[in-house]
Amino acid sequence: MLLKAINKEDLAVFVDNLIKGYDEVVGPVPKEFKYVFSKIGSSAELALDYDSTLLPPKKHLLPQREVLFSFDKADGIEIEPNLDATKRVIFGIHSCDLASIWLMDQIMAEGNADAHYLTRRKNTFIIGIDCGKPCSENSFCKSMGTLKPEGGYDLFLTDLGDLYAVEVGTNAGEELLDNGSFYPASYTIKDRFFETWRGKLHNFPDRIKFDTEKLPALLTESYNDLLWDVLEERCFDCGACTTVCPTCYCFDVFDVANLDLTSGERARKWDSCQVQNFAEMAGGNNMRGKRSDRLRHRLFRKGKYFKEKYGKFACVGCGRCGRSCLAKIDVMEIFNRLK
Amino acid sequence: MKNLEIKVENVTRLEGHGSIRVKVKDGQVVESAFDIIESPRFFEVMLQGRKYSDSAPMTSRICGICAVSHTTVSLEATEDAFGIVPTEQTMLLRKLIFHGEMIQSHVLHVYFLVAPDLLGVGSVIPLASTHLDVVRMALRLKKLGNDICAVVGGRHVHPISMAVNGFTKVPAKAELSALRERMVAARADLAATVELLKTLPLPDFTRETEYLSLKGDKEYPFIEGDLVSSDGYTFKRQDYLDHIKETVVPTCTAKHVKAKRPSYMVGALARFNNNHELLHPAAKAVAKALGLTAPCHNPFFISVAQLVETVHCNEDGIAIIDQLLARDIKMEPNTVVTKAGRGVGVVEAPRGILFHDYTYDADGYMQKANCIIPTGQNIANIDHDMNGLIPVLLNADKGEEEISKTLQILVRAYDPCISCAVHAIEVEFVK
Amino acid sequence: MKPKVAVFALTSCEGCSLQILNLEDHLLDLLGQVELVNFREAMDEKREDYDIAFIDGCATTPHDVEELKKIRAQAKVLIAMGACAVQGGLYAMRNFHDHAKTVETVYGKDMAAHFSHSLPVRPLSHYVKVDHNLYGCPMDKFEFVEVVRSLLLGKAPNIPDYPLCNECRAAENICVFDRGMTCFGPITRAGCGAICPANGKGCEACRGLVSKPFIDSHKKIMKQHGLSVEDLLAQFREYNGYWEETHEKSGN
Amino acid sequence: MHNNESFYLPQVAEVVGIKEFSPREKFFEIKMPEGPLGHQPGQFVEVSILGVGEAPISVSSSPTKDGDTFEMCIRNTGSLTNKLHQLKVGDKVGIRGPYGVGFPVHDLTGYDLLFVAGGLGIVPLRSMINYAVDRRSEFGKITLLYGSRTPSDMLFAEDIEHWKKVPDFNFMPTVDVADESWGGKIGPITRLFDDLKFDPSKTMSLVVGPPVMFRYVLKAMLAEGIYESHIYLSMERRMKCGVGKCGHCQMDYVYVCQDGPVFPYTRVRNLQEAF
Numbered sequence A: 001m002l003l004k005a006i007n008k009e010d011l012a013v014f015v016d017n018l019i020k021g022y023d024e025v026v027g028p029v030p031k032e033f034k035y036v037f038s039k040i041g042s043s044a045e046l047a048l049d050y051d052s053t054l055l056p057p058k059k060h061l062l063p064q065r066e067v068l069f070s071f072d073k074a075d076g077i078e079i080e081p082n083l084d085a086t087k088r089v090i091f092g093i094h095s096c097d098l099a100s101i102w103l104m105d106q107i108m109a110e111g112n113a114d115a116h117y118l119t120r121r122k123n124t125f126i127i128g129i130d131c132g133k134p135c136s137e138n139s140f141c142k143s144m145g146t147l148k149p150e151g152g153y154d155l156f157l158t159d160l161g162d163l164y165a166v167e168v169g170t171n172a173g174e175e176l177l178d179n180g181s182f183y184p185a186s187y188t189i190k191d192r193f194f195e196t197w198r199g200k201l202h203n204f205p206d207r208i209k210f211d212t213e214k215l216p217a218l219l220t221e222s223y224n225d226l227l228w229d230v231l232e233e234r235c236f237d238c239g240a241c242t243t244v245c246p247t248c249y250c251f252d253v254f255d256v257a258n259l260d261l262t263s264g265e266r267a268r269k270w271d272s273c274q275v276q277n278f279a280e281m282a283g284g285n286n287m288r289g290k291r292s293d294r295l296r297h298r299l300f301r302k303g304k305y306f307k308e309k310y311g312k313f314a315c316v317g318c319g320r321c322g323r324s325c326l327a328k329i330d331v332m333e334i335f336n337r338l339k
Numbered sequence B: 001m002k003n004l005e006i007k008v009e010n011v012t013r014l015e016g017h018g019s020i021r022v023k024v025k026d027g028q029v030v031e032s033a034f035d036i037i038e039s040p041r042f043f044e045v046m047l048q049g050r051k052y053s054d055s056a057p058m059t060s061r062i063c064g065i066c067a068v069s070h071t072t073v074s075l076e077a078t079e080d081a082f083g084i085v086p087t088e089q090t091m092l093l094r095k096l097i098f099h100g101e102m103i104q105s106h107v108l109h110v111y112f113l114v115a116p117d118l119l120g121v122g123s124v125i126p127l128a129s130t131h132l133d134v135v136r137m138a139l140r141l142k143k144l145g146n147d148i149c150a151v152v153g154g155r156h157v158h159p160i161s162m163a164v165n166g167f168t169k170v171p172a173k174a175e176l177s178a179l180r181e182r183m184v185a186a187r188a189d190l191a192a193t194v195e196l197l198k199t200l201p202l203p204d205f206t207r208e209t210e211y212l213s214l215k216g217d218k219e220y221p222f223i224e225g226d227l228v229s230s231d232g233y234t235f236k237r238q239d240y241l242d243h244i245k246e247t248v249v250p251t252c253t254a255k256h257v258k259a260k261r262p263s264y265m266v267g268a269l270a271r272f273n274n275n276h277e278l279l280h281p282a283a284k285a286v287a288k289a290l291g292l293t294a295p296c297h298n299p300f301f302i303s304v305a306q307l308v309e310t311v312h313c314n315e316d317g318i319a320i321i322d323q324l325l326a327r328d329i330k331m332e333p334n335t336v337v338t339k340a341g342r343g344v345g346v347v348e349a350p351r352g353i354l355f356h357d358y359t360y361d362a363d364g365y366m367q368k369a370n371c372i373i374p375t376g377q378n379i380a381n382i383d384h385d386m387n388g389l390i391p392v393l394l395n396a397d398k399g400e401e402e403i404s405k406t407l408q409i410l411v412r413a414y415d416p417c418i419s420c421a422v423h424a425i426e427v428e429f430v431k
Numbered sequence C: 001m002k003p004k005v006a007v008f009a010l011t012s013c014e015g016c017s018l019q020i021l022n023l024e025d026h027l028l029d030l031l032g033q034v035e036l037v038n039f040r041e042a043m044d045e046k047r048e049d050y051d052i053a054f055i056d057g058c059a060t061t062p063h064d065v066e067e068l069k070k071i072r073a074q075a076k077v078l079i080a081m082g083a084c085a086v087q088g089g090l091y092a093m094r095n096f097h098d099h100a101k102t103v104e105t106v107y108g109k110d111m112a113a114h115f116s117h118s119l120p121v122r123p124l125s126h127y128v129k130v131d132h133n134l135y136g137c138p139m140d141k142f143e144f145v146e147v148v149r150s151l152l153l154g155k156a157p158n159i160p161d162y163p164l165c166n167e168c169r170a171a172e173n174i175c176v177f178d179r180g181m182t183c184f185g186p187i188t189r190a191g192c193g194a195i196c197p198a199n200g201k202g203c204e205a206c207r208g209l210v211s212k213p214f215i216d217s218h219k220k221i222m223k224q225h226g227l228s229v230e231d232l233l234a235q236f237r238e239y240n241g242y243w244e245e246t247h248e249k250s251g252n
Numbered sequence D: 001m002h003n004n005e006s007f008y009l010p011q012v013a014e015v016v017g018i019k020e021f022s023p024r025e026k027f028f029e030i031k032m033p034e035g036p037l038g039h040q041p042g043q044f045v046e047v048s049i050l051g052v053g054e055a056p057i058s059v060s061s062s063p064t065k066d067g068d069t070f071e072m073c074i075r076n077t078g079s080l081t082n083k084l085h086q087l088k089v090g091d092k093v094g095i096r097g098p099y100g101v102g103f104p105v106h107d108l109t110g111y112d113l114l115f116v117a118g119g120l121g122i123v124p125l126r127s128m129i130n131y132a133v134d135r136r137s138e139f140g141k142i143t144l145l146y147g148s149r150t151p152s153d154m155l156f157a158e159d160i161e162h163w164k165k166v167p168d169f170n171f172m173p174t175v176d177v178a179d180e181s182w183g184g185k186i187g188p189i190t191r192l193f194d195d196l197k198f199d200p201s202k203t204m205s206l207v208v209g210p211p212v213m214f215r216y217v218l219k220a221m222l223a224e225g226i227y228e229s230h231i232y233l234s235m236e237r238r239m240k241c242g243v244g245k246c247g248h249c250q251m252d253y254v255y256v257c258q259d260g261p262v263f264p265y266t267r268v269r270n271l272q273e274a275f
């Protein structure tokens, strides 16, 4: 591991240099009493001690709505793909969200690679930051194995009081170092770094009450459990949970014609497996017509399907869904009920 | 021509449904009336028993065209009832959004409803092929008015963030700066509009009447101040019932309103006549350039007064934005402590004075509500103007068609907002 | 040939009609695709040979109903614009008051007879077949464009049928429940961009409910947040009184 | 693909032939801009009209067909399919694909083939039927059980006439509701099993039909002694991207667009969301 350090007072200069040197720098900024990832114009806007953001940083890699291509049929058929190659730095991503980006990278690159995501991703530099303490009552990252990042970042900052220890994850990360006063971490700094991380692991409670390796098996057993029917009594089919989830990426594709009716665009937009007609077909057939079927499907994606396919859970334990669900349907709580 | 009967149902290019009825017998006008035939909507009853926080959103739905005016006056009435004095920031934001509505409404009226008359076409649509640049300019100006409302209140038709004692969301400085830039740029469009209006012939007709408006102290008044009449008397907002009376006319779902004389005028021209000295210098210059001098007794000059006000609102809007930018715009607590009692709000909607008068119980539930709308106040004056105008037209040997047309132009000049006019609560029936 | 379009207003605030004029950036393009033949708020011409009719407002008098039926007979496509037309909207509130008394309160005892012709407030679909709905109070002007565009292309307009929370979270609004307020978002049809929560106010369900709303769960949540049944009903009636009349005869 | 980067970009193909099978179903012959489509029997394409939308449609022709066009049969059920029905010869459509896993032609080689088609299920099956017919020597005897609602709902009349003449091809139709012209069987497709003779160890079954049909047909087939491992199905789910990203077609952990649409029965038999 390549470990560097930067003094806290030098961080602002680093960020401002990034703002000058790249097309766009995105970071956590306050929104009243919450936080959001947003493009910044100066390092002063950053709130690096944020707890969690309303939406995960996925919106900068897979935007809520994205034009896939535009077309014009006026004079033959012209089709122009929309690939966003903005040189973008996302600053200050916590380890749970980093893990979700890793997962998204696998999914989007697999089979027919999604050029729109990947173009954006290739041009995005990711600077993570450690979060110190649990960000909310609902977070259970430690149980899902995402507390300590395993790659997925170009740089990762750990707060050591007067300075940040900086892990360099990629060659691209190394290039970023030119923008600030980084120096090699001394042995003392390294010691403090490891010490901090040991301490951090203690700060985080084990919120899932069993070994999560058992989760896929427990879910399998629960397939026809009453649990799902109980949740059926509460869920609104709103999809707020999937909207805020860093690992949810389902989308709808649709055409929007301009008013000349000969030109327009094909776009995609976040969709949710929790809404009623997500899987509905012509004639009204719907394989997940019941609310409980849809809830189960979401939970199985989070705790089983992806784990079995990629070796990682598609839930990174960020707690956003639990915080955002008005019916108080909380993944952590459901997992715990499986035992 | 000795006998004449004119009936125009559903006068077009009005915000709402209105009709004209004229009867001339042996050269004498025996009947001339502008009726409002919108279905009655009974707002005052619907408001009964509702919580104070519903008053503004509900009364905003009296009229989509002056939604900001209804919202503002409703908030004023509620605040008056509870003894709440809004902060300076709130007042600045309210004035700004009010300017936005004034710009959007006046531009809509001048370009979409009046200009086609003066250019002799039936709507703005043919103008898109003959005067494309003018139409584009009109749309640009109208959009500016709308966007001012959207930045301050969330949207124009039924603003969202305006609340009792403040705002539920305040605009970001960047949004205001962006607006300011557009308002500065709009000066050119407004100047071009002035040039355009110079070329349009306004019918020459005067009839002296009473002009009623808010009374400015230091500012050209839209949402603050007592009331003033051109007849020389003033009165406090809360005392309005001592000075004006609503009456019901069987043919008309809007109530008519009178003060001392049989009729009075409210709106841009009344405001101009009573407060012209407080206009922004740029607006004064426009008035001068267009030959509008106070007192003006030609109702066809209402459109000119509207343009003068549009310029004023744009300039004053820029000044308000500068004031807001110079301070910290922050979310302020909009605490409300309810108490039993009556409150009156009065604002100058684009078409004139608008009253909301509420009585709440101690928990802030509505017991009684009354709304008096500008168009209701103008109806009697329109009737009297028609009465005065018809003989002039008859003497000039105008045919029935032309008389009818001119009367419609007259009605449109008042920009009657008919949706507003039909609502009404408790009425004092005058025998 | 361009389809001929008419815009009518029954009993309403005419805010929805105004929303069409408020489409400043699209108005000229729209006029390039359709021929506007009847729009009292904007033009003199009143032709009766329209193909597509947009109507704002609800029918509240026999005259309104007659007019509505006439429009239906002529129009190939009839579109309800805004909460009043789609679901009765705000005016349906008055169905909960005694009508004779209402007229009397407003116009006075002596004159009441002249104004007593009003009917209970009903959405357009109560009287005629409605082909498309434009939800909201006022309707969303971009949805209006979507409907026009879809009609021209002969496809179904893309109008959401899932709860507002979805859109609200995607817009990164702070949930108003987190501000200690209440909201109808969980049962209200999305499509407005969650404009009320974005402006610091709870959703008032002006777009009406999703086609399968989970009312019971929502009621529970509203009660948990301290709303009395009366206040909840009063709020609900602001735009959905007619729904209540037709769905929940029993009251709460 | 021209702008090869994004798989969402359709190729502009030309409609070179149209036949009206019924008021609801039309048959289209499509020519890709650069040579043949290059598909396997059972695969599908994403068809689009720019400005209207896109939908997954099975390729109904066999890759062994002469010429470099391919064929589809489309039922008018909504916005896009309605617009497709209005197309004329010479019009352009957008095509992406072919996508998905088709019928495992190599695993089927040497076996008797039992096709079971319910309603529109004949559309994807036709690609495999014609494949087997064109390479007649590579397969054993062929049986086609075809159930439709009424005689006039039967698609591919010309093909059927042709298949009947193919050596060792047994065509067995049934309808739910008959008319005067009908001389054949009446009743559910499972009725046809009564007259069916087959050797389970030598027979591969290919079943496509509406969701309700799967349930009872599969039950009946297993009762007849057909080996589970010798059954293939083609499934249909809502789909947006066609390539395993959008999530719509996922049944339990299986993506219909990527892992299917053709599945060995053994792969999906325990998926509750499959039936």
Ligand SMILES: Cc1cc2nc3c(=O)[nH]c(=O)nc-3n(C[C@H](O)[C@H](O)[C@H](O)COP(=O)(O)OP(=O)(O)OC[C@H]3O[C@@H](n4cnc5c(N)ncnc54)[C@H](O)[C@@H]3O)c2cc1C
Pocket: A280, A281, A282, A283, A284, C156, D044, D053, D054, D055, D056, D057, D058, D059, D072, D073, D074, D075, D076, D077, D078, D079, D080, D081, D082, D123, D124, D235, D236, D237, D238, D239, D240, D261
């Ligand atoms: C692998 C596959 C192969 C198919 N092959 C054929 C074929 O060969 N011939 C044929 O006629 N049809 C086929 N279909 C079905 C066809 O895709 C749908 O009928 C079509 O998408 C409807 O689109 P639309 O725009 O006309 O309808 P819309 O107006 O979009 O919708 C009408 C109805 O169709 C439903 N629907 C929307 N998208 C889909 C979808 N992707 N799949 C199913 N239902 C949907 C909607 O919920 C709605 O109820 C196939 C589907 C799949 C998944």
Ligand code: SF4
Pocket: A234, A235, A236, A237, A238, A239, A240, A241, A242, A274, A324, A325, A326, A327, A328, A329
């Ligand atoms: S689980 Fe909660 S957030 Fe998700 S759809 Fe149901 S109610 Fe909405």
Ligand code: SF4
Pocket: A241, A244, A245, A246, A247, A248, A302, A314, A315, A316, A317, A318, A319, A320, A321, A322, A331
């Ligand atoms: S399922 Fe919930 S806790 Fe898990 S990653 Fe998604 S939002 Fe976070």
Ligand code: SF4
Pocket: A240, A326, C164, C165, C166, C168, C169, C173, C174, C175, C176, C177, C183, C184, C185, C186, C194, C197, C202, C203
């Ligand atoms: S503010 Fe309303 S619409 Fe938004 S998430 Fe909360 S409950 Fe849902």
